[in-house]
Amino acid sequence: MDFLSACVTPSPPGAASLAVAPALSGQNRQIQVRRLGLVDYVPTWELQEQLLADTLAIKARNRTAQEQAQPFEPTPNYLLLCEHPHVYTLGKSGKPEHLLLNETGLAAHAATFHRINRGGDITYHGPGQLVGYPILDLDNFFTDIHRYLRVLEEAVIMTLADYNLRAGRIDGLTGVWLDFEAGAANPRKICALGVKCSRWVTMHGFALNVNTDLSYFGHIVPCGITDKAVTSLQQELGQVVPVAEVQERLLLHLAGLLGAELRS
Template identity: 40%
Template sequence: MMYSHKTENPRCLLYKRGVTPYLEALEWQRSLLAERVQNPQLEDVLILLEHPSVYTLGQGATLDFLKFDPQQTDYEVHRIERGGEVTYHCPGQLVGYPILNLRRHQQDLHWYLRQLEEVLILLLSIYGLQGERVAGFTGVWVEGKKVAAIGIKVSRWITMHGFALNVCPNMRGFQQIVPCGIADKPVASLAEWLPDIHIEQVREDVALSFAKVFGVHFLETENCGK
């Protein structure tokens, strides 16, 4: 396990929200990042929320992985500054946005990606599921099916964007894309193995796993967030 080896426990603000419009959350992340670029002493942040149905493409993503014309569609589609290809967000999927100063942790993007995977693998173990990495890809799989996608942006060692864990969403939206540009590996949700799973409990357990892996001390804020 690749947990942080820092002896101190940095403070981290924890925001837990429900379904939040994508562009609202994006603006919030950008504001938090800009504040921390200007003042690196500000606390780390973890935002846990859900989004209405929306498709997002990484800054270098190809449109070939969309099965519809983004110029002629009722779907909400945004190209953003994270890495990676197209992904889908919707209610029932837990999205985590860590705004971390990696100078407090480790200035290594490969390490950071593996840590995010470790958070989710640890979370899955709580529910008796074996989370796995797949060589050459970023994310977490269960029994060969991808249950979590990861895409990040880092500016001056401050992170934004993060991970999306399929807890109990309606998976039909994934049929309109090649998720993460990986055509030969199916996507799934935790509800496939745990039909009675609730996102509220998973949100609490993800926070616990994150605190353990990154060695942070949460200062929980009002759930309304901003």
């Protein structure tokens, strides 16, 4: 069974019920972190697909082993962290017309475009943006895709709080926002999410704008949302913020929320 989370999806109010439960027998809560640096989008997508396929193969073997009373093989968890050259990606539920550039326009902006198998509409990745791709077997943590999305959001919210930025959620919209309160004058998105989950194994993930060139968002309708802005840490703080520093802060928060042990 596959679950696809879109950019617009029903959201529980707040981050309640994110308390970490003790690990059960057979659950592997180690996460192998791979810091990839600046890498092209397609090879990273292919790496995700391979890690997903490998994990699903282990789960298939475990089902057979269970039937035959054979030993159980723990499934791995991965987190790929990277930046990408300029690229636009369109999820399965997205509308191609939300990309406002033709092939000539893409070339002029040194950008590429790919249709992919995550949920959501169109989004942008580029240098200065911290992108995370967790390939996690949620059977190792909890089998609740909406809770998983809330955990990713909460890790970003906690990271932004380290920089004295108050961020949160907007009901009905996945992602992390500033000026998120009802009636706020200028709600603006700082982190997008789009996830695929197959047999409780996740791929794709989040994109946090750190020092992102926000002009590239002007060439799309981000996540199909026409009435809200996009921002970055650099835009909000008025200075460049080291992506590696943000990355390490976010890792610590995510590990705490998942009750995970990080391995490099």
